Amino acid sequence: MRITEVANTTELRQFMAAPTGGLVEMMKGLEGDVLVLGGGGKVGPELVETIVRANREAGTKRAVHVADLFPDGGVSPEQIEELGAEVLRGDLSDRAFLASLPEAPNVIFMVGLKFGSSKDWRAAFHINAILPYLVGERFTHSRIVVFSSANPYPHAPVGQGGSKEGDELEPEGVYGWGIVARECAFATTQLKNPGQKVAFYRLAYAQHLGYGVLVDLARMVKNGEPVSLAVPAVNLLSQRDAIDVAVRLLSRCENPAFVLNVAGPAVRVREIAEKLGEHIGVRPVFAGEEGKSVLLANDELCRRFFGEYRDGVDEMIEAAAKWTMAGGEYWGKPTLFGRVKHEY
Numbered sequence: 001m002r003i004t005e006v007a008n009t010t011e012l013r014q015f016m017a018a019p020t021g022g023l024v025e026m027m028k029g030l031e032g033d034v035l036v037l038g039g040g041g042k043v044g045p046e047l048v049e050t051i052v053r054a055n056r057e058a059g060t061k062r063a064v065h066v067a068d069l070f071p072d073g074g075v076s077p078e079q080i081e082e083l084g085a086e087v088l089r090g091d092l093s094d095r096a097f098l099a100s101l102p103e104a105p106n107v108i109f110m111v112g113l114k115f116g117s118s119k120d121w122r123a124a125f126h127i128n129a130i131l132p133y134l135v136g137e138r139f140t141h142s143r144i145v146v147f148s149s150a151n152p153y154p155h156a157p158v159g160q161g162g163s164k165e166g167d168e169l170e171p172e173g174v175y176g177w178g179i180v181a182r183e184c185a186f187a188t189t190q191l192k193n194p195g196q197k198v199a200f201y202r203l204a205y206a207q208h209l210g211y212g213v214l215v216d217l218a219r220m221v222k223n224g225e226p227v228s229l230a231v232p233a234v235n236l237l238s239q240r241d242a243i244d245v246a247v248r249l250l251s252r253c254e255n256p257a258f259v260l261n262v263a264g265p266a267v268r269v270r271e272i273a274e275k276l277g278e279h280i281g282v283r284p285v286f287a288g289e290e291g292k293s294v295l296l297a298n299d300e301l302c303r304r305f306f307g308e309y310r311d312g313v314d315e316m317i318e319a320a321a322k323w324t325m326a327g328g329e330y331w332g333k334p335t336l337f338g339r340v341k342h343e344y
Contacts, residue, residue: 015240027054034065044080050240109132109145136190156295156296187257201262204237205337211335215330222324234266235263236272261297261301280324
């Protein structure tokens with residue numbers, strides 16, 4: 001199935017949780033159980049289902065544990081259990097709860113605070129810096145894939161091609177510094193624990209049909225809301241391709257940490273909005289001058305290791321337009337991308 005053919009929420013979940021042949025092959029050789037920390041968020045359930053399905057297709061038997069607070073209003077523990085995983089409910093910043101978690105050779109760390117970070121510095125640094133250190137101290141002999149972000153890369157002219165993994169970071173704001181602090185926390189625990197293998201997964205703009213930059217822009221175009229061009233371009237990557245790379249990174253964890261950009265092609269916002277408008281039948285409205293610099297990531301290394309992504313840019317744009325016009329499920333978690341005024 002192609003993303004443009006997804007017709008309802010059930011098909012969307014099945015599509016987003018479909019493992020690649022490469023992931024299935026990796027599972028055949030991966031040793032030990034998998035523990036997903038913070039798996040109750042936007043990406044977590046489909047990542048967990050992807051792992052379960054890949055295990056099944058590989059013919060391997062391993063436990064998949066998911067530890068999270070599961071706050072009211074989000075994904076329920078029962079929904080995770082229905083996927084075939086064991087739920088461990090508790091506060092990951094609680095040392096006693098961390099100590100109670102099972103030993104796991106493979107850990108995927110997904111915990112983080114982005115929206116609201118600029119208004120609550122204490123919570124931002126507690127979740128983005130202190131908690132990662134506690135986790136690193138707990139799992140000293142594990143392979144750990146750390147969900148990070150391309151956010152701290154420097155802004156550069158649009159045509160420059162995007163930042164590479166070895167480029168110097170220039171974080172801005174509480175969230176940007178929080179991302180750097182998260183990586184530094186694990187880098188510090190690695191210094192004391194040579195057996196701890198880590199991969200920093202620097203993600204840029206994964207796209208879903210329930211939320212994401214493309215769906216937000218499609219809704220803005222449909223409703224005649226002005227689209228800001230202050231951020232002139234963005235990386236576009238399907239969430240299922242983002243999930244695939246995240247899990248497969250368990251095979252690339254190293255000490256010191258292996259760093260990987262996971263981003264997708266860079267596309268101008270004006271072009272995205274115009275293509276959405278063609279599918280929707282509405283001419284987009286733009287606000288302000290087009291920005292001269294942008295934050296983009298170069299994902300050449302990712303594609304060299306794991307191959308080309310399954311979902312193309314034009315397919316994702318068409319799918320976002322169709323989904324929006326059909327009134328498809330929307331999670332109510334706006335990215336704020338493209339809005340004239342926003343802050344994290």
